[in-house]
Amino acid sequence: MMKRLKKLFKKLTLQRTTVLIIVFLILSGILVQRIFSLQIIHGQEYADNFTIQTTRTRTLKSTRGNIRDRNGNILASNQLSYSVTLEDNGDYDSTRKKNLSLNGEIYKIIQIIENHGDSINHDFHVVLDEGNNYIYDAEGFTLSRFKADVYGKSSIDDMTSKEANASAETLIHDLMLRFGLELEKDEKPYSEKELREAGLPTELTKEETLKIITVRYALFTVSFRKYVPVTIATDVCEETVADILENQKNLQGVDIAEDSIRVYTESEYFAPLLGYTGKISSEELAELRTENPDGEYSTTSIVGKSGLEKVMESTLQGKDGSEKVYVDSMGKVLEIDEKHTKEPTQGNDVYLTIDRDLQIACYKILEQKIAGIVAANIQNIKSFEVDDNTDASTIPIPIYDVYFALVNNSVLDINHFGAEDASATEQKVQQVFERKQQEVFQQISEELTGKDPAAYKDLNKEMQGYMSYIVNELLMEKTGILSKTAIDKNDDVYKQWTTEESISLQEYLTYAASQNWIDISQISDKNTYLDASEVYQDLADFIATYLTTDTQFSKMLYEYMLLDDEISGKDLCIILYDQGVLSKEDGMYESFLEGDITTVDFMKQKIQNLEITPAQLALDPCSGSIVIVDPNSGETLACVSYPGYDNNRLANNMDTAYYQKLNSDLSSPFYNKATQERTAPGSTFKPITAVAGLMEGVIDDHTSFNCNGHFTRLPGGELDCWELSGHGSLTIRDGIKNSCNVFFSETTYRLGENSDGSFNSDTALQKLVNYAKMFNMDKKSGLEIPEAAPQVTDEFPIPSSIGQGTNNYTTSQLARYVATIANSGTSYNISLLDKTTDSEGNLLEDFTPEVLSTLDIPQWIWDDVHAGMEGVIKTPGNQMVFGDLQVSLAGKTGTAQQTKSRANHGLFVGYAPADSPQIALAVRIANGYSSTNAEWVVKDVLNYYFDLKDESEIITGQANQVGVTNQENN
Template identity: 50%
Template sequence: MLDEIKEALNNLIKSRIFVLGVAFVVLFGILLQRVFYLQIVKGGDYQESFSLKTEREVSVASTRGNIYDRNGELLAYSELSYSVTIQDNGTYASKTKNPKLNDTIYRLIQLIEKNGDSVVSDLGIVYNNGHYEYSLEGNSLLRLKADVYGKTKISELEPKQELASADELMAYLCGEKKYDIRSSYTEEEQEKYGISASGYTPEEQLKIATIRFGISANNYKRYVATTVASDVSDETVAAVLENQSELQGAEIAESSRRVYPDSKYFAPIIGYIGKASQDELDSLQEENPDYELNDIVGKAGIEQYMETELQGTKGYEKMYVDSVGRILEMSEQKDAVPGNDVYLTIDKELQMACYNILEQKLAGILISKIENTKEYNPGPNPSASKIMIPIYDVYYALINNYIIDITHFNADDATDLEKSVYSRFQIKLQNTVDSLIAELNSDNAVAYQNLSKEMKNYMSYIVANVLMGDSQVLMKDAVDTSDATYVAWTTDETISLREYLQYAISKNWIDVTKISGDNPYLDSAEIYQSVLDYIRDSLLEDAEFGKMLYKYMLLSDQVSGREICLLLYDQNVLEYDEDTVSKLNSGALSSYSFMLDKIRNLELTPAQLALEPCSGGIVVVDTKTGQTLACVTYPSYDNNRLTNVMDSDYYNSLRKDLSSPFVNRVTQENLAPGSTFKPITAIAGLEEGVITPSTTIYASGVFTEITPSPTCWIFNQYGGHHGNETVTTAIRDSCNVFFYEVGYRLAGGRSASGYNVEAGLTKLEKYARMFGLGDKSGLEISEYEPRISDTDAVRSAIGQGTNSYSLSHIARYVATLANRGNCYDLTLLDKLTETDGTLIQEYEPALHNQVQIADSSWNAVQQGMRLVAENTKSLNVLSDLGLNVAGKTGTAQQSKSHPNHALFVGFAPYESPEIAIAVRIANGYTSANCAEVGADVFKYYFNLADEAEIVSGTASGSTGQTIGD
């Protein structure tokens, strides 16, 4: 038996199956051993280092092209800078990502700000006076809300999301469902999450949320960095690199910084650049699919219009990244191609001179109108030309337009004067609010019309701002504007605010949910008391209401003009001058004289004061080519602070600025043209045959063919009349009655067909369109549509009716008058070149229209415009130039409580025009002021005086003469 077993084993060992089995056993053992080693012995290590190696491509931004003036003077360029970036490339345990990432960003921000640099603030939200506020509006704001709430389209927003306040949006961003940016952490939570911060202030929450929002835009491309700060100092670069090991994902990256030399002169033309919005990206990708969400693109002006040419061609870097987006190795790289250079038609030196000339004139007008009184008394016969500016309005303007920062009065580093003023303000605030609530509680509340002017303003503010502002406690949509009680409050002013609010409660115009807290079941008396409580609490915290109080503190001498002057030094608005401060304190220098001196020397500018006037525009056009040589709007802004990564605080200050620096006074301010329209009426009359160059019309001062009968300016001012006028002398004298008659005849008056308003308007429109007034001017920046009058043919003939044009429209029209018929589309573009100067494209103004009229019509109108400059006594600034000039003044009335808008158009030399100019000063009192600006522009362009004499840096004198037009 044993032998049989041995033999069987022998045979088995010798068989091939045995050999195979042994081999399988050995191999299986090796496999088991390797599996044990990989999974048990080294499993933890491999789990930590496991990565999915994937190839990715990252775009490399190109250097943006330069912008030059017509003479090759640099207006915009890019220079090398360094940025701090961060990538979301860390690995986090469950529920620790938000606190750890927020803490990293916080420490990075602290490091940046410690070295004097600022982090990005382009979320579209700012923090002011204890609340968050939007720095965006309109469609841009809705786009932000859609992005925050994760909606692809604005239309997908829920009503509550669409109406979300800035505080509510920030609460969502900082909440657990989003970024979990808490105001406080317990010590246990700090230890649990491994973070250093015990919590974040509202300002810090905003900064962190801004960075987190930028990171979330790249959550599907974690290898793409998000910018934390741009153009940082060498100290910040060194600090970040030194602490890089402790700041997960933080890097220093090379970037380019856009620079605008002499920015205030060109900002409204050139614009600025910034991170593309979703709407901008969608539009740009239609033209070039290479655009990405983090791209820096033109946001306004030429930067926006020429975006695709200036942008250049991107390069790329191909790399391998792991499963969490970390870069493993680079595989391929291609350099970017710089953008092309753009040359403008603008003459840099002329542009700057025009801006300074305009600012000097505005300051001169203000000085001529400021009087040493507390309030202006218009008297029984108010006149827009006689409006004066009390010096106390100047004092208050410095507070009203945020030049003096009243929020700093209670700061830790406030001066003794600031603290003293703030203490008085607190008393005024409490007393005023108590008085208002007492009045609203009184059974004998006074009707609005019987209140003092101060109390009227407070009551109006309560309704318009506190109750019907953003809160909508008094619901605008619910109010019945035809209701008798509403009319009694708003129009008749015969009831008190107490009566009006109690009535509003009875009509359910009050949104009780906004004021009742947790108890919606209140009777009318309880609702009214809740409304009063809401008013009291709101007014005590309302910064705008507080600002209003300072006006009445000034008028009641609770704050003096001298103190306002000294506050300018305390807050470094003016450079400290010991001698001047000493004189102010001793009384040797009055606050009135001080203010006039600072305005005269432009240490306080018209833009800062934001009084009327504080704005204007100048356009200079080459009459032979149609190129725009100067396109000036005042006031302007510093586009360096808006470019690349926007300074939201600065942007918000510009939005609040009462001088409206974002409004381009050349292209975005449509006003009546006044008498500058009369040459078109003259041409219409001549070409339609209702008058001839020799036709004489007797101008009596009143045009009696229509009712009510319009009058001439000479009748209104002096009770006089012009007598016999031809078309040429009527242009010289700006005779309203002559042009009323022409408009009347164009409408069929004095003919068999009879007077027909529509017929007259149609003919006026025909000739207005011939001179380009029916379309935009062609300038490559944002421009309003013009409006040709569609009512009252007689009044429309002198530029009234509903005629409304921007200065750019008027500039094209006068250039067409000057060159006798070539109506060009204005342009700012001269040529496009590669970076080495190779010409790509040369831009030529397109001929919009060719005006074909008789030489006799041209002669009559141009001779009349020549007489304006030559023979109008109040325009000796034009006749004494030593240059033959043709021109036309114009005045457009806004109301009797605001100064008139002033205009001047002209061209020179008269014999062979080279340039045409258009000048407008909103609320500029008299067109003589604009004519003086025009004269200085002619002087500068034709070298008729020393530049230092023209651009003196001080206010230019104002004649104060009123021209009849």
């Protein structure tokens, strides 16, 4: 029985195994058939249809709101454009292959972009200077935050000392190692084959290296988020778009995106107000997320970087949308899921109180007058020495200063003098420069390393200039190698260098090295101990190397080349044509070359025609400001800062070369002259002194003082009236009218006079300060853009009473002050903002300037002040300016001295019509010699505003020399 059961079991097992084998054979056959069908029969079809493998949600960028003037004219808007984006979505076998592949691809993309005249975005704080050196374009917190981001630190405090103090050269070297543009010493160098296959040259220039690093760094900043592209070029042309799309299959992760760019109309006139936009920084991102928790800011957001663009960021910024898309393995979009699309919302519009046409007219009027002052003061002399006895009104502009300004303020590109395509004149000048450079370097070398260096006082003026530059500019300011904090200013050797000038530069720096005043880490990479002599030798080598590429030092050489007539002003003027600064079709080119017009007359004519502007020359004067306010509402109608700049070149894809030029421009276009430049108010302050005297009862409207030209009760000295022959007997109205220093000095003396007739300076000062504060002169004007804090005087009450002392105010603060006088006591926080609306024009918020305070001053005192200011306009000197003006005006002139070595500032504050003011205004021409020159600006502004003359008579496009004077007019 058991044997039968075993046989049956074996038979069943064999049958099951057979069935299992058969089943496996059938399944295998099916599998082979399926694979054959997939790969052979339908392989191409499936390959073509393959790629729907990744679903992404991508951002739909919103557009910013527009900025408009009070009449609805567009000042800032958006324009549709195309951008090149890149996403690091490739797969790599190793870091080496990733770096080669990415760097090669970026290099190819950059070539495509630049071949069509476009450029990559430069959202990176390292740039190349004129000497082809890596430098930072930021400082302070911004620079520290940038370094922390580069080194991957969440906080500035987390950086090591080495990271925090890294030079631009060091930081770039570190990134070259990180991104595989340079390899560690123990790594195998890239072979020619590897570089060729990656599409990279065997050697990259510093400019090419910086561009690749800029893109790699942009990718690095979003590396923590998958499938996030970065924009590497903005507003590219159609040719670039076509070329990128044509090569897209060979360029992993590259794409073209529809975008919008910020466009500023009439940019030069409004840039100091509007500012510009740019890619958000890490500190801005953190700040905006804190301020706007509901905002949708990301690392790729475009935000306001300065001006009203920054101030009104949350209003102007739109809300991004999103869409769900399907992409292939190369990142190419195959399909958009319309059901999951959220449309973006445009930002809100901002309306300003500014009148566009008035703003532009004021700017042009100001430029014309400043150019007229410059042209009128040019003299055919090489130089002018200023001493303690020099009258500021007599300081001329030597023509050689004008020639040098073409070099000094980079109107001419001196680096192009040595370029392959340099003109014959450029080459001639370059040869002279190289010879001069060699001679000077030899002399400096002898002073640094020779056996018998000369004491500073025994050097000629030129060599003294070079020695001072090396110590003060190169070693202390630019590099910090000679540490300001380490120097012992009580040291005898330090005094011998700085005060006695009895030792040589070699002696001073050798001693500095022995005293550890030299930061050796910046000039030597040696790890061993160096004694003082070795430190000094490294320092001397560093100085010699640095100076060869130091553009600022090269400009010093050009100055002496001009003064020594080694090159001529005519050479530089010809180069103006060669470099395209001037047009050869100007009708003067041929006659100038042939000598029919002198170089002096040529330059004057170009300034007269505004073909060369005061801003380009950056000589005194080269800047000015105008602020116009409606005294009945506090609205600001114009806020002009000259010179301006083209903020279109800073928004979107920043033109870094242009930014660097603006940043180093000696006319300081980034410095808002209306809101940030402070000077003494001069005699424009006297109405406050008048109010103080009347309110305190030390004078009344019948009090009279006799002015004989001198105030002799000044403690410690004598104060002269500007009219040295004296004004005679004056009441308060006459005192204001004639701007009598003696009258206001006597008034201030009485403010501090004790019962026994003695003078208490502190009492007088405190009373004067109290009334300045009553006029809110201790507060900012209220304008929404950055403004310097005012400084109410804190010493010298009598000089302070006539606008000197330590009084310092911006033009905007003076405008608010005179508006308060115009309306008899209502002091506004003046404003630039009118209203905001949504994109459809629906009102969201209406801004009304805040009344800061109402001055409790009797009307009879206001009547005295108003009458005095109306009288100012009727004086014989001022009637030469305003005699034919067809609108009544009240005002106060002011001439403020800042230093005896430069021309005085010219100021004017006033309002019109005098009996029913519609506008109040303040004008300042820094170093404009006389307030009379500011008065001529006011006259043109009033003629324009009240439509008293045809615009073509006022704005001529020519320098305005009418009435230009250097004579003081208080």
